[in-house]
Amino acid sequence: MSEKKMTSSRRHHLKSLILAIAAGWLEQEKKELVAAKDAYMSENCPAxxxxxxxxxxxxxxxxxxxxxxxxxxxxxxxxxxxxxxxxxxxxxxxxxxxxxxxKKPALKKVRMSADTMLKALLGSKHTVNMDLRANLKQVKKESKEEPTEAAGDWRKNVEGKADRKKMFETS
Structure with missing residues (x-):
């Protein structure tokens, strides 16, 4: 029971034979249609x-x-x-x-890092690094010294603001 595969030349030969037979059938069918039409016309449409x-x-x-x-x-x-x-x-x-x-197909969960996702989208030629923190500049924090007067008595500050309020109410 060994199955032999058909060679391409044999397959081509069989296809051409089938096409030749089908072409013959089409020609025969056309001739039959013409004969049937002539018979119908002579029967139903006399001269x-x-x-x-x-x-x-x-x-x-x-x-x-x-x-x-x-x-x-x-x-x-x-x-x-x-x-x-x-x-x-x-x-x-x-x-x-x-x-x-x-019907929507069930989507598969895919775990992919941002780097591999970008490589898949852009192709393997583009090497993209998603480590954005490495590209940031280093900034040194400076300690700001606030004036000590601002930390003084809060009542004086309120009274100063009250004078300004009166100024706007009178005008």
Whole structure:
């Protein structure tokens, strides 16, 4: 039971044979359609008799025009039915989609550092370092000396502010 794989030349040969057979079937089908159409036309549409006077020919033309009008009305009615059915089919398809809803795929949790994420986005050529603290400048803190007067008696400060308040009220 060893299975042998088909060679590419054999596969190509079989494909070409299948295509040749299918082309032959299509040609045969076309010939059958032409023959069926000729048989239908000869059965249902006999050749008009053109012998007779002017009034007889006018009568034949009127009959043919009446048949054409009848067929056009039937064609229009059938097209309207088809369009209505197509619209109903589209509405039903939309309802089916609405009822089924859109299923979201389950997302996988991926643990990835910022460095590996950026490498994945930008490619392996870009080396990105997410250690932002290394890029910061070092700043030395200076101790500010506050004046000792500000830490004095708070009542004097309030009285000074009260004078300013009176100044605004009088104006």
């Amino acid at each position: 008009p008799t053109m012998s007779g006077d002017h009034a007889a020919l006018m009568e034949i033309c009127k009959k043919i025009n009446a048949q054409i009008d009848k067929i056009d009305e039937e064609r229009y009615d059938i097209e309207a039915k088809v369009q209505k059915a197509d619209k109903e089919i589209e509405d039903l398809k939309i309802k089916v989609v609405d009822l089924a809803g859109v």
